Amino acid sequence: MAAYGTDQGLTDWGAANGYTLTGSITNTVLRERGSAYVDALYGPRFIGKPVAWDQDRAWPRTGASVWGLAIPEDETPQAVINASYAAAFAEDGSPGLLSVTHTPGKAKVLTKVGSLSWTPVQGNGSAASAWMPVLTVADGLLAPFLIGGLHGNGVAAMVV
Template identity: 35%
Template sequence: MSIYGTVEEADKYHAARGRADWAGLSEEQKHQTLISGAVYVDGEYVARINGQLSSYEQERAWPRVGATTCDGVAIPDDVTPQGWREASFEAAYLESKTPGILAPNEDRSVVLTEKTIGPMTKKFKAVSDGSSSGKYFGAIEQAVARFLQPETTATADDSAHYGGSAFWV
């Protein structure tokens, strides 16, 4: 499986942050945690980036064609943003410190939530703490923040795009 960046780039990244424990990992351990980090970052954030994969057989979310930053600056089609690589390095470090921390939290509480605005009520499932995975890693979120597209709020006019009554009650 592929990773973002290289083990050497991750070594420099963690050394610059004084993480001597990263240096103590074997090359195989580093590569394994970098895979986990890349899989986590892609899975957690891919739905919030724009553009399209460069090829059908592409394993990772980057590089992308037609992607922009959150403020509309074009990202070259052949580039994986430095922040995305750094987010995967952060995730890999967390995984190296606490194996399994990036795995989906299967026992989190999912609740049915309703929001009523005027005559419309929207029902949706949500993790009880409001996050998508039940976990929040600030350093990872900060590294990818400028590549995430603003979240939009659905309106009654959007119901046709989402299957009508499937989302609107």
Template identity: 35%
Template sequence: MSEHYGNLPAALTYHEDRGNAAWAAAGVDDAKRTAALIRGSQALDAFYGSRYPGVIATVDQDLLWPRKNVTWRGQALAEDATPKPIEHAAYELALRELAKPGSLAPDAAAGPQKVLTRVDKIQWEVVGNATARAVLPIVDGILAEILTPAPTGTTVTTLARF
């Protein structure tokens, strides 16, 4: 089973079409691209996997796609298929990982956060422990048509914008 979504030639075409020169930059070899694609795919599943439709196709697969019982664009998706948005999102995340390895999964200690508790007097309160994660609007947009809605009450804290 594959450790990443998509493949290197398709990732190169994807990034060339978008003018993302860092993917093909001098000094970047296929081993580094593959490692970035693996980390990007793992991050994709970690960030969005709970919102993927259907169920995993086999229990021994490394990633959360392919999946069973998925309808996409009005059609039943084959149980051995991975939709293009998943591959494209992995390519976007891999680019960030190639530029800065580990950026999608930083070691971060949960710590207190400031919460606005009163607006009329601008009052902040330090509460609880929370861990932040990266927010990447381009990836959110790519995946919008394939993801199931987030559960109510879900919040996302921005760690960094790339």
């Protein structure tokens, strides 16, 4: 698969934001994991639709626009690339963070403290996305590119 961005871009983004990679996982692998995270959590909510039914990643897309400006069908927005870099750095700091494994039927919540008491989780807590970590940096970067997001509706700030 083709990850978003480049190995050098990942290093440069980290340096510009005060992060240093540990070196325990290669940049290429980190970019793959960061890209997979972005696509898994945000892909179905991205504006537009994939250019091809069998493309590796959620971007590039056709029919996508932000703030009234069309996004070329052969480009991936820099914010998407930067969000994948943010995810890659989170993964580097805590390998496995982006690919949480869970068994919904065994999820519990602490409901009493004295003599501890646990209650099974009910409702939407079983959805896979409910168990994925949310990186606020990625959330902010991607908001304008999401269906029902900030694209064209009011004022938005994008941190790059």
